[in-house]
Amino acid sequence: MTDPVPMAELWRADLLECLHLGHGVICDDSGQIVQAWGDPEALIYPRSSCKMVQALPLVTSGAAAKYGLTSEQLALACASHNGAAIHTSRVRAWLGDLGLDDSDFRCGPQMPDDREARYALIRGDEEPCQYHNNCSGKHCGFLTLAQHMGAGPEYCEIDHPVQRAVREAFEEVTGAASPGYGIDGCSAPNFQTTLHGLARAMAWFASAGDRSDRQSMAAQQLVAAMVAHPDLVAGEGRACTELMRAMEGRVAVKTGAEGVFVAILPERRLGIALKIADGATRASECAISAILTGLDVLDRDLAATTKRLNPPLLNRRNIEVGQIRPAAGLLSR
Template identity: 75%
Template sequence: MTEVRRGSLLESLHLGHAVVCDDTGQIVRSWGDPETVIYPRSSCKMVQALPLVTSGAAGKYGLTSEHLALACASHNGAAIHTDRVGAWLDQLGKTDGDFRCGPQMPADEEACHGLIRAYETPCQVHNNCSGKHAGFLTLSAHMGAGPEYVDIDHPVQQAALNAFEETTGLSSPGYGIDGCSAPNFATTLHGLARAMAFFASARDRSDRQSRAAARLVEAMVRHPELVAGEGRACTELMRAMNGRVAIKTGAEGVFAAIVPEMKLGVALKIRDGATRASECSIAAILVRLGVLDADHPATRKYMNAPILNRRGIETGIIKPTSDLIAG
């Protein structure tokens, strides 16, 4: 999928799988094995957020597009994220202690340094998944369910499982526990791409789930800075595509894309879990689909990206393989 060259030598090679799926569920293009079973990790947060909207919880609590973008986010823990999630908690009458995601040092440099200078430790609101968990808390409150909303048998997680299986078109063979303690349901790469294609074609349908999916996609592309943050591939590449495409990264080399104008869903998994390869590969596929400019500065940061040493000398390049570009 992605190769790393130093000088003229191929120094490293990242293998992987990718699928482009249309709105009928059929594979348009694939690399590797489409039936590989994976954990989507955070790439499927928009699926986990579906019950928040379809249940009526989003409407009941007056959630805006910013709330919905944060529900789909793996954010940097910057002030623009934590301030909004904190206000969301206040609106629910909840506190940081009601979260079940665990504390995490923010990836945002200013926020991180601010905590260090103040001799403070991070809270759960700093967790990159706190927006998703605020959504879980909102749904749980709407359902009148108990506080342990990450338990597999909790109504919130059962609703997430139902949405996941409905959009992927497959029964999940099992689940693992994600970094934020929520269940992460396994599926095939084809299933994940099929779910993304469901979101991509949602505007063509009027059923409740499709309307909810369209709202979530709109929220993601309207607020790319909330979905990830400054310096992140999700934010920078969505901005480069001017709202045409929603993309979402996941841990261990997973990436997903929703392309409404073509009614296509994309899912990829890098076998060794390397983020540099998943970012390069998703950029290459989006360029191939014609929705991302290969020469845009944001694209060049991840695809055909120069490798610089500590003196700023260009020593190599990270680039997609010829199979990914032309195969």
Template identity: 65%
Template sequence: MKAVPMVEFWRGGLLESLHHGHAVICDADGAIVEAWGDPDAVIFPRSSCKMIQALPLIESGAADAFGVGASRLALACASHQGAAVHSDLVTRWLADLGLGDDDLRCGPQMPRDADAMKHVLCGGESPCRIHNNCSGKHSGFLTLARHLGAGPEYHEADHPVQIAVRHAFEEVTGVASPGYGIDGCSAPNFATTVHGLARAMAFYAGAGDGSDTRSKAAARLVSAMTAFPELVAGEGRACTNLMRAMGGKVAVKTGAEAVFVAILPERRMGIALKILDGAERASEAAIVALLIRLGALDPGHPVVRRYLSGPIRNHAGQAVGERRLAAGFAA
């Protein structure tokens, strides 16, 4: 099966861009409720799977041994924008481990947060690894490595940390990963199917009903994400805005190259989608449409207008175009 049209962008009465993709909604048993495109399409989940990468941090006992509370668990799942609230928390976490910026294996990154960027540029400083959007995930990796007594190169695929991540990833997706690519933060990113990723999100959605170690760990991560949406992304970002709009009842997470997932505990469902051309604006529109379809997001909420139904405006504020869902998708 091929990717299907999902999101259109119109300007001056003409279709300017058309974004194709795959999307799957799963129930807590892993069965497909609805699908568009090819559920078996193999993708890199990129940062959308950070809550899976954080599972061994809790399952191993490392989180409890090192006092990793809910805010730090949220940061372990984050693609943050390097605001002070993010970098300060990472700095304190590392300090508690007796570590610092140089121990992170993600590269330095200019913060996306405007105030933090201004501080770096106007202060004549260089961006640090703590500013990297994945520094929370890497702090979690370092915590696990310390707990396991493993070496400092925790980002390498044959390191005990990444071996544990791969085992957890394959078990919750229900798919043997065909391989991995190296993510923007230097860590392995294991490939899976869109169905596998949706199945994993549905497991997280139903984890609150479980009493086993893994279910409890997954439920803690979902609770942390929804309790601290500002840590998962940041002010003005889609993940933060959408979780706030849904009152903490749903966890969502984006990934690079237009992957988006959602965890719906009240419905015991999970969503995974991938826009083929990597356009983030299209993945944001598509996830909003699916959340509305499942009754998780009020179609009248202002966040819907921002990412889906509102006009496209130019720098002068003029309405110059519009987004539309393609016929047959999430209607």
């Protein structure tokens, strides 16, 4: 087993004040490791970075076609959204199309990250609903699949047909049986995998256009939806949205809680997965930006890149007092 290695640094003046360690893997379409940092076999929870995997049964089952789901809805099924009006209006409409309402969700309420939506609730002295939950799009997908299957309402239970289908898809694309699961923040099971397995899954998505089986065609649809609607996958100001816009639809990226980040590179048939050991989002965003820049798919001079790659550390008077930067070795292969 290899220890985690430096992936992002925080410098204040000339002193390295904080060092974020982690693991990372770049995998090709044959499942082989192209490059790795730390331990490729480190076991992790992918958290929300694997939502496109969790959405596969929605498409392969025929549910997406049966219910006439749009690319916007498929993007929301892969989303960790801000709870802005562009997200919640679409989620509520989707629920309505299913003949369901907020009480049918099992994700739990969440105060929206979107400032306007959050302040509107505060001004109205209102509590957030489950459709504000950043995972509500994924849960709409689960509910659609459950309805298509004629399955019961407790779609987050590990033995529910929806989660059995998700696990089967997850193990197929990661290339290994998952040794266990935990319960995510939105109450859905989150299956364990190695960094190598997660990167292999992303490379499988990246090379889906080379195949014509049902699973691969579903993967193509989901990736196409993500890059076509980056605003729905996350939201304004978020790394996933801004980085996908910066790469102009050539790469799909997805963050996960506790320092996980993945990328799907169809033109290169490559998949990337990384995990920051201490769970810091600032470090995972810096590291994924560095790796994508090193692969020449992300322009390091764009505002979306510099915002994550070399963001300034500002004090309360808005004076720059330091900088976050990628660790040596991430920017070049």
